[in-house]
Amino acid sequence: MFKLHYKLERRAIGLTLAIIGAASIGGIVEIAPLFTIDETVEAAPDMRVYTPLELAGRNIYMREGCYACHSQMIRTLKDDVDRYGHYSLAVESKYDHPMLWGSKRTGPDIARLGGKYSDEWHVRHLINPRDVVPVSIMPAYGWLMERTLRMDDLSGQLAAQRAVGVPYTGEMIANAAADAYGQANPDSNASAAVAERYGEATNVRTFDGNAQRLTEMDALVAYLQILGNLVDVNQKTAAAETE
The missing domain is CATH 1.10.760.10 (Cytochrome c-like domain)
Structure with missing residues (x-):
């Protein structure tokens, strides 16, 4: 595992792609639930706005x-x-x-x-x-x-x-x-x-x-x-x- 990390550090393009991949995984995990927000937030017909x-x-x-x-x-x-x-x-x-x-x-x-x-x-x-x-x-x-x-x-x-x-x-x-x-x-x-x-x-x-x-x-x-x-x-x- 550490050897792979050392190899990536010596290759700028490879390291950049690895960073993008890791960030994309984190982004998908955070963003994906937003596409189902209408299903997860229940409706409240009786709710009113602030005066x-x-x-x-x-x-x-x-x-x-x-x-x-x-x-x-x-x-x-x-x-x-x-x-x-x-x-x-x-x-x-x-x-x-x-x-x-x-x-x-x-x-x-x-x-x-x-x-x-x-x-x-x-x-x-x-x-x-x-x-x-x-x-x-x-x-x-x-x-x-x-x-x-x-x-x-x-x-x-x-x-x-x-x-x-x-x-x-x-x-x-x-x-x-x-x-x-x-x-x-x-x-x-x-x-x-x-x-x-x-x-x-x-x-x-x-x-x-x-x-x-x-x-x-x-x-x-x-x-x-x-x-x-x-x-x-x-x-x-x-x-x-x-x-």
């Missing part, structure tokens, strides 16, 4: 580097499932650009965080994590309560997502700013339209506890509260087991 407010919160989540400490993919390992909940399904990341699966857990996985804690808990946790988790080493993000959410670019954000395959309609894009405001202000005239466009199960409430302003805290909490709730994983699993 403008949730998408803005996701962008803030990425901006602040939260993905560096929190993964969003529960493995099929028993320890993972026992601690974090049902393992992640491929379809749950269907509208995620980019994916935020992660591979490092300085903090817990948050793929099923939505609905686990109240909005107030999340606000307190983001303002000062030690108030609710004394041993937490997470930095504080109190300024999110003071920063007004930028809304003039929300339509552009939805349009960019549609360009990569997320099925936002023209109506959703045109009303992005109004829908973001309405989702965090249940008493406003714009709130009813949010449920009409994104479904009755959409969270419509004052996420940061202050209806007077739409803040970055509203957006981030709205995003955290939807994680794991875009698809009924238990229903999907039961359906798969009966097929």
